[in-house]
Amino acid sequence: MRHLKTFRLIEAVARAGSMRKAAGDMNITASALVRRINRFEKEFGAEIFERLPGGVRLNPAGELVLHHYRATRSDLSRVQSQVADLAGERRGHVSIGCSQALIPYFLPREIARYRGDHPGVTFSVNVRDRAQAEHELASYSSDLALVFEPVYLVDFEVVHVIPQTVNVVMRADHPLASKAELRLRDCLDTPHVAPSAKYGVRHLLDFAARRSTRAVSPLVETESFELIRHYVTYENVIGFQIPIGLRDPGDGSIVFRPISERDLPPGNLILGQMRGRTLPVASARFAMQLATALKDYDAAIRR
C-alpha cells in the first residue's frame, strides 16, 4: 500500500531518533525524507517531532499520529485477511505474545491443530513477560496475548481465563515428592530455584511469603523456566512452574506437586487482546480455538 509510505517513514524516524539515520534505514536521501516529514506536518497542521540538537523526537502529537497509523495499518490488514477469507483462501497471519509456560506443550499443539485445518495461516510466537505482552497488544505488534497473571493495563480485554495453581517441580527422589500437596513453608525451608520478579509465578510466591512474614530466597534466580525445569534434575532442589508448562515424562525424572491453596491462591492464565480491536479473521478464529482448548484443559486437570 503506497499511501502509507509517509507513515512508515515517520515510524522509522521515531525509531532511529534522527532523520539522516532513518533515511539510511529506508534507503532514501535525507533531503527527501526531511521534505516528506515537513510536508506532512504542514498538511496535518501541527509539528510531529521535536527538533533537538542531535536529532528529533516524537512530541505528544506525534505519538497520537503514530498510534493512529498503527491502528490503521492493523485494520487494513484485517480487512485484507477478511476479504481473502470470503474469497475462500483462508490465509492470514496470527501473532501471539505469551508466557514461557505455554511454549513447550500447549501452544505447539494448538498451532499445529489449527494449521491442520488452515494450512495457509502463518504464526509468530514470541515469549514476553506479562507487561511486555500487554504493551505489544496496545501497539498492534501482537494480535493475542496468553499470559499468567497479567498486570491488566487499561487496553487489555480478557477473552478467556483459567486458574492455574503454582506447582513445585523436583526429582522423584526429593523428600517432598512423597506428599500429594505441599505447604508453602516446606518449600521456603527447602533450597529452591525461582523465576525473577517480573514473572507471575514469582509474584504470587512473594505475595504469599510476605503474608507469613517469610521471604523467597532462591539459590538460583532465573528468567528461564526451562532452566528451572532442567536444573532440578542436576541438583536435588525444588523449582516452581504452573501445570500447563509441565508434563509428566513418566520415567520419574521429574515430578510436580501443587502448593496448597490455603497458602497460595491459584493465579490466572489469561487469553487477551487489545480492547475494542477487531482482530483479523485468522486471529479471531485461533483465539476461539484457544479459548475452548483452555476450557477443555482446565476441565481435564480437575477430574
Add this chain to the structure above:
Amino acid sequence: MRHLKTFRLIEAVARAGSMRKAAGDMNITASALVRRINRFEKEFGAEIFERLPGGVRLNPAGELVLHHYRATRSDLSRVQSQVADLAGERRGHVSIGCSQALIPYFLPREIARYRGDHPGVTFSVNVRDRAQAEHELASYSSDLALVFEPVYLVDFEVVHVIPQTVNVVMRADHPLASKAELRLRDCLDTPHVAPSAKYGVRHLLDFAARRSTRAVSPLVETESFELIRHYVTYENVIGFQIPIGLRDPGDGSIVFRPISERDLPPGNLILGQMRGRTLPVASARFAMQLATALKDYDAAIRR
C-alpha cells in the same frame, strides 16, 4: 491528506455507480481514475468493484474497504482535533443526527451553551428518523444521535437515556384539555393528527392501539411535528408529541397533557454513538454535556 485520495475516489465511484461519472465529479479524467482503481485493486489483492455493463458496483470486499476508509478518516480527524486540543486551540466539529422533537428547544439551547464555552467548535445538526440516524453513525456521517425510540442496530451504543411520555397537543378550548391525564381511547375517539409510521411516537401509538384492538386513524398524517403543533391551532383536533419538543407558550394557545401510562408506556429518548468508536474531543465533551442536560431535564419534569 494526500494519502487518502484514492479512497476518496473509490467513494466517489461507489456513489456515482460509474467511473466516468465519478471522474467528472472529482474533476479528473476517466482514464486516470480507472488506473488508480485498478492499481489499488492489484495492490490490495482483490477486486473492489463488480464490473457490470453500464457501470460498476461495490462488491462485498469493496464494502469492507470503504468502511475501513471511513473509519480511518474519522480516526484521523479525531487525532487532529485531539492535537488541536492539546495545543490549547479548542476547535473541532460536532455532527448530530436527531429526532424532530429536539430541534425547537432542547438542542439550540445546549449548542449555544456549549459554544459559549468553546466558540471555536462548529456544529452540523440534521433531522433524521431513527433508522437513518443510526445508520449515519455506522458510516461515520454523524458523531452522535439523539433519537426517540431508536431501532437499536448492532453498532448502536447508548450513552444516556431518559423516558418520555407521549403527550397530546391541543388548543386550550378542546374538550379533552380539562383533564390532567388522558386515556388512549379518548384520543382515538377524537379526531387526531399523527406522525407517519417511521417515527417513534407513532410506533408507540400503533402498538398500544393494537393491544386494545383499536387503530390510529389520523385525519392528517405527516412527517412534520412542526405541522402537527401548528395544525391543532387551526382546527380543533388533537396531535401528539413528546414533552421535550413542547413548551407551554403561556397564552393558552396550545396545551399538552400526558397519555396515561396504563395505556401507553413511556418511550425512550436516547443519546447514542457508534459502538466502540472514540469520538473527537469536541463531540465527546458535547455528549457529556447532553447527558447531564438530559438528566437534569428529566429530573425537572418529574418534580
Add this chain to the structure above:
DNA sequence: AAAGGATGGTGCATTTTTTGTACCGCAACG
C-alpha cells in the same frame, strides 16, 4: 578557541509517477 563532525533544512537538475488525450473493444438500446 578552533576544528571537526553530525544535525535539520534548501535550491536545482533529474528521475519517477501521475495524468490527459486519443483510441479500442464491448455490450445494451433504439
Add this chain to the structure above:
DNA sequence: CGTTGCGGTACAAAAAATGCACCATCCTTT
C-alpha cells in the same frame, strides 16, 4: 445496424518526488 456509453490502454505531457550539492547551526573534540 448504427449509436451511445461503458471500462480499459498506448503514448506523450505534466506533476511530483528524489538525489546531489550545499548551508547554517549546534555539540564535541582537539
